[in-house]
Amino acid sequence: MNFGMNLRMDFEDNKKNKKAQLLVDLKGEPGKDCNGFCRFCYFRKANSKDVFPFGCKHCTFQIGCDYCTYSVREMNGNFLPLPFVLQQVQGALFFNKYDKVNITGGGDISCYPFLEELCKYISDMGLKIHLGYTSGKGFGSLDIAKNLVDYGVDEVTFSVFSTNEKLRKEWMNDKNAKTSLECLKYFCENCEVHCAIIVVPGVNDGKELIKTVGDLVDWGAKAVILMRFANKIEQGLILENAPIVEGIKPHTIEEFKSIVKEIHETFGNKVRVSGTPLYDPVTNTPFAIAHEENILNKLKNKIECEATIITGNVAYPFLKKIFDETPVNVVKVNKDIADLITAKDLEQINLKELSDTVFIPPRAFVHDRVAEEILTRDGEKRMILRGIEQLTLDGEVSGIYTKKEAIEFELNAFNELIGMINFFGVRK
Structure with missing residues (x-):
């Protein structure tokens, strides 16, 4: 039975462990299932009432499909009830063998009310867990992070923005910034943590960025990806919501590349640094x-x-x-x-x-x-x-x-x- 959760076997050709991961999509939507929009969120100010299809490669005879009409806007509906998730996880494991479960969602998975129960259930099956893209805004105490590690979480992708509590509160709408950072530090010390930082000019770049990455290195993070803040249509805001933040001029492509290069030259011997839309100083990608x-x-x-x-x-x-x-x-x-x-x-x-x-x-x-x-x-x-x-x-x-x-x-x-x-x- 399909309750709308996207479950698939994701063979991540990561060259290092080539492990089959079961991708579990908890659904949820930005702004609603993440304790409120971050100020820089790609989906903030997007019109969710007059939804129109873009058209895409998945469309068949008519313009518009679920992907280019709803998924591109992360219009996934509410978080799925725990029984539905457990039923589909159990069903997927009956037919296929997996090495790890990757938990993700359109909302912030740290805000999923049954996350600890879900992880314990998966752990009881002998599987390790990857917590997909989360900001930690839903973690009410450090004990939650400790429990998740005990329940088999050994990999986390964490949206950091800054290790400055004040900036997290202001820009991430993080009312529990201190606790979120404590959880991040604990994960870094006990898991493989990949950190994402959306870089906003004049806010968390410059000395603030150096301080943040320095903290992450000290805590034991394995990788840091810098993500350029988008504020114009040409930078990717196709949902008719530009500008997301008035008065901020994003870094140019070359300016952003220089930032990635500087962070790599400063911390690259201790943590893997890359950037999007460019670049990776180690592989020299893209192209x-x-x-x-x-x-x-x-x-x-x-x-x-x-x-x-x-x-x-x-x-x-x-x-x-x-x-x-x-x-x-x-x-x-x-x-x-x-x-x-x-x-x-x-x-x-x-x-x-x-x-x-x-x-x-x-x-x-x-x-x-x-x-x-x-x-x-x-x-x-x-x-x-x-x-x-x-x-x-x-x-x-x-x-x-x-x-x-x-x-x-x-x-x-x-x-x-x-x-x-x-x-x-x-x-x-």
Whole structure:
């Protein structure tokens, strides 16, 4: 029986332990099931009444599916009752073998009222637990963190923002900031903790960021990912809620990259540092192969046909270099993250720049039919296709890869893309 919880076996190809994880989605929604919105939350101020579908690769004959209508807005409904969760966990374990259970949700899982009971149940089955993205705002006492560790929690992904209690209270709406940080410290000392920090200019960057990362290193955190604060449509706010915070100008792409580099140079010998939308100083991703001339030359020699690749601001300079002096031209729209390109972005493209074969980002929020209508509205016949699902590694996943593994990942992806170009493109 399916009560709407997304349960699946997630084989995380993390190169280090390749363990099968059962992903348990507790549902819940931002702002409602997280003790209130953080000031910087991507979903704050989003209109939940007049919901419209973007269209996406999952849509079939009509524009709109659950993913591009509701999931993109994290409109998941309330947290699931514990009996429903337990029933589906038990059912999943009956048919498949797992090494760990990854508990996640649209709300903050630290606010799930039955989290301790759920973890104890899973622990009694002999399985370890990964607490997915949580801010700790729901932990009312340090004893909760201690109990969770006793119940098998050995990995935690924690949204930190700052180790400054005052900033957490103000910017994360964290009424129990001291307790949240105590729990974080305990997890760092007893688990593998991956910390996420959304960096807001003039608030928790600069000396505050140095202090926060320094605290996390002292406590024993294993990894820190810096996440650029988005406040404009072109930075990814596609839910008609920009700006999230008035008067704040986010870091540019290059400014943010410099921050990641500085933190890595300061703490990289003690903790793995990466950033999103860029970059990972260890793997040199995204698009590590853009810096490998020998690899680039071999790839370019394989390209036999003309095509156009549409992308965003972050990927553009890398793809431009990778496909330089080939029959493939790269066109960008004013959206930093290619996966968040919508129909409105495609409408701004100069159609004269397009070849007869056009690749759009596979995860772009636009229906296939709409994309074709927009990109052929000048009367020219063009084949509109979605490209390879993932050409490179984002900072959120690159931290478990070595540089060699990251390059191998990209090589496989680009070889697949070039195969599509040579098959669907027009021979030069």
